[in-house]
Amino acid sequence: MKTYNNSTYAILGILTTGCKSGYDIKQLMDRSLTHFWKISYGQIYPTLKQLATDGLVTVTTASQDGKPDRKEYDLTSKGLEVLENWLKQPIEQLPVERNEVLLKLFFGRHQPSDKTLIQLEGYKQKLEERLQTYNAIEQSIRAHHEKDPDARYWLFTLDYGKRVTVAAIDWCQATIEAI
Amino acid sequence: MKTYNNSTYAILGILTTGCKSGYDIKQLMDRSLTHFWKISYGQIYPTLKQLATDGLVTVTTASQDGKPDRKEYDLTSKGLEVLENWLKQPIEQLPVERNEVLLKLFFGRHQPSDKTLIQLEGYKQKLEERLQTYNAIEQSIRAHHEKDPDARYWLFTLDYGKRVTVAAIDWCQATIEAI
DNA sequence: AGAGACATGTAATTGGTTACATGATTAA
């Protein structure tokens, strides 16, 4: 079976959630997957085209009233099979988070400590905003997707985001105090 | 002032730590920055060449006995200036950690729960190994770099890695119990 | 002789963003 990159599987997976167009996919990504997966239109549209060529999705052009035409993509049984096959493969290695703040802190010796503190304060604030966003997404899922069978899993991934963000905020505070 | 990508600044920074060759840089990265920044030789060597062209580093070929010749790179004052200028720029946005396990869990509905549990157990185990690695690096820094003025900052970045990894392990455990 | 550490480099390819380009429809 042909293999694809993870962003392709992400698109395939999103097509199982009720999203049907490239636009829909981007919306869901920006709203729900943004903390651990993110792709641009420049990748979504060509990928959908490829999936159609490979027979993993079908395309139909849908007219809507009040809105421009759109292309709707539906998973084929082959598409679902490819998705499920990917889901069961174990991950081969942990992701490396490229963290610019840590990179700068690593070379912190070359900076006065007040400058380093400003970096850390800025980082902490951004993390706190992110935590607020996660809480807002959580409320939104609990409110609008209560019966959605996907909701349970979405909340698990959000919990991950929240826990890791809290840990990072705590680290910021501890490091600010130590500098 | 010309701007570079973060991997270039990482190389510039590493050149202040006593590492002088492309090989040295890779070694240090794999030993100490591997949890938040990682690059391959295919990027290191061309970048060093570029830095030399731009006058941020000087190159000399050094003969060693018992080992092959190597090229040693030294920061120029211009190079140090570029590094310090980058260090003080605030980060513009938080990094997005692309997490394959979370991506699969997000679509967990399409898998039997025993398969999901296997994924989470595997992930947890890898995280625990990572935590051990961080502890080993910490011991190594405390043992061999006690007087190194960089050590303080290296330990800060390690502390981040440890805290975030512990939070992720806790999340794994909680999610395994919830599924 | 062969394995392993040390050492440097390029070419092909992949993956991805950004900028560009277009256009429908509605509401203010």
Next chain:
DNA sequence: TTAATCATGTAACCAATTACATGTCTCT
């Protein structure tokens, strides 16, 4: 009419890995 939202797509470019290619020196 103009801003906002909805909608699709391509081209140029950048970043990065992987595979390939070469070679030294030491130790067993």
